[in-house]
Amino acid sequence: DVKVTQSSRYLVKRTGEKVFLECVQDMDHENMFWYRQDPGLGLRLIYFSYDVKMKEKGDIPEGYSVSREKKERFSLILESASTNQTSMYLCASSFPTENNSPLHFGNGTRLTVT
Amino acid sequence: TQLLEQSPQFLSIQEGENLTVYCNSSSVFSSLQWYRQEPGEGPVLLVTVVTGGEVKKLKRLTFQFGDARKDSSLHITAAQPGDTGLYLCAGANDKIIFGKGTRLHILP
Numbered sequence: 135d136v137k138v139t140q141s142s143r144y145l146v147k148r149t150g151e152k153v154f155l156e157c158v159q160d161m162d163h164e165n166m167f168w169y170r171q172d173p174g175l176g177l178r179l180i181y182f183s184y185d186v187k188m189k190e191k192g193d194i195p196e197g198y199s200v201s202r203e204k205k206e207r208f209s210l211i212l213e214s215a216s217t218n219q220t221s222m223y224l225c226a227s228s229f230p231t232e233n234n235s236p237l238h239f240g241n242g243t244r245l246t247v248t
Numbered sequence: 249t250q251l252l253e254q255s256p257q258f259l260s261i262q263e264g265e266n267l268t269v270y271c272n273s274s275s276v277f278s279s280l281q282w283y284r285q286e287p288g289e290g291p292v293l294l295v296t297v298v299t300g301g302e303v304k305k306l307k308r309l310t311f312q313f314g315d316a317r318k319d320s321s322l323h324i325t326a327a328q329p330g331d332t333g334l335y336l337c338a339g340a341n342d343k344i345i346f347g348k349g350t351r352l353h354i355l356p
Contacts, residue, residue, distance in 0.1 A: 143288075175348070176346055176348035176349055177336070179343075224290050224291075226290070234279040234340060236281055236283075236296060237281075237283075237293070237338075237344060239291050239292070241288065241289050242288075242289070242290055
């Protein structure tokens with residue numbers, strides 16, 4: 135079974151802190167994604183990566199950056215956390231999308247910024 | 249901009265009843281995926297439909313992809329409390345687009 139592991143289930147950070155959310159997958163997937171999920175807004179794509187050291191902006195990249203130094207690891211960085219970044223963050227991985235490959239999600243990190 | 253509209257947003261029904269949730273778009277997708285998400289967990293794939301008009305069954309769940317590959321439906325027969333969760337459809341082309349989901353609650 136594919137396993138996507140997010141380093142923390144719950145995080146509480148203060149406004150202005152730098153926050154790192156880590157995600158590791160064990161299936162040698164090329165693609166990795168970061169989403170945030172908010173009530174009434176669904177899943178929104180923040181950043182994605184199709185290869186090591188490659189990154190692309192999703193629909194809502196403002197206030198975030200990412201790092202993919204190794205194929206299995208995709209990190210989401212909040213440079214200066216703000217209260218409007220309180221959310222559930224979901225990492226996912228997949229084989230190339232043109233193969234109709236599904237996304238495999240981690241169990242999420244619920245981040246609260248106070 | 250590709251959009252996927254899911255309806256209804258919320259559905260609460262009694263155990264044993266049947267239900268259908270819908271996923272509609274004006275865009276054509278090469279495939280459509282359905283996921284279920286339970287509280288505190290990430291979404292998990294239920295099925296992928298690829299061919300227009302395709303019907304797939306997963307026990308009491310029946311998934312249909314529209315002939316024009318723009319819409320899909322999920323029908324649950326004799327709903328059980330274990331079916332409770334958030335159902336998400338996702339259309340795939342060069343990237344994957346998610347609907348906002350249908351939150352289903354089955355009352356025992």
